[in-house]
Each structure stands twice: as structure tokens, then as C-alpha cells.
Amino acid sequence: MDKATVWIAVSAAGLMMMGVASARRAGAGPDNAKKEIEAFNQKFVDAHLKMDNGAIMNLWAEEGVSLLPEMAPMVGKKTIAGFLDEVVARMPGYRMAKFEAEFQGIETNGEWASEWATEHQVVAAPPGKENFEGFGKMLLVLHKEADGNWRITREMWNQGIKH
Secondary structure, three states: OOHHHHHHHHHHHHHHHHHHHHHHHOOOOHHHHHHHHHHHHHHHHHHHHOOOHHHHHOOEEEEEEEEOOOOOOEEOHHHHHHHHHHHHHOOOOOEEEEEEEEEEEEEEEOOEEEEEEEEEEEEEOOOOOOOEEEEEEEEEEEEEOOOOOEEEEEEEEEEOOOO
């Protein structure tokens, strides 16, 4: 074999190995990624049901952006965490009685994914105050980070839509 043929063979083998390593990092295929995202979604629901801001923020990327109705965009995990802490601080004695989300349309492309959901929540108020019931839609963009965990990079919600 001449040098050019050897170089092409070695280069092709190297590209193939990089492809295998990339597939492993990304979870070895879309079916596995969808299973990982379904597990992520369960963590998302559980954290909201417990009103556990720490657990919620563990699901966010450092550079995440939250787009909530009638609010300026919240950019960065620190800003989003501050908002959640402020909400909980204004609600002493309240607890999440119900938080349901029906996730749909999981789409993956390597280390990126998107999905949408409808949600329903009931927040139980302390005695003398009114309960809150909300319905809404959300869109999430997720990224699989170097530690192997999916995290929210973009979130958009709207409320008031009963489904």
C-alpha cells in the first residue's frame, strides 16, 4: 500500500471511532435519549410538586433562559433561582396539591432536544386564603451537558389555557 492509501484508511478509522464516541456521549441513539428525557420529565414534575427550588434549579443549565407571560426574559440560573425563591417567600403556608404535565413531541438531535407539554397545577392555600388552580402550555429546549445530564436551556410558558 502506498502512503496515501494508508493515510486514508487511518483517517477513516479515526472518523469512525469519533462517531462511536460521540454516539456514546449522546446516549447511543434517539430511543435512549427519549428514555432519559422521560426520566428528566419525571424529576421536573416531582420537583415542582414538592415546590423544591433546589431540585428545580438542578434541572437548569447555567445559561438557561425562562420566558414567562407578561415578564421580561429571565437570563441565567442565578436570576431564575432568585425569582423562584421570591415566589415561594411570598407564599408562606402554601403547598402544591397537584402538578401534572403531559409531555409531547420529544425531538432529539444529538445533545439537543425539545418538547412541549400541557400542565395543570393546584396550589393549596393556608386557612383563610384562596387556592390557586392553573392550566398552561410550555415548551422546553434541553441540552445534554458534559456530566451526562439533560438540562433546560430555554423554557416558555403561558397560562390560562384549560385542556
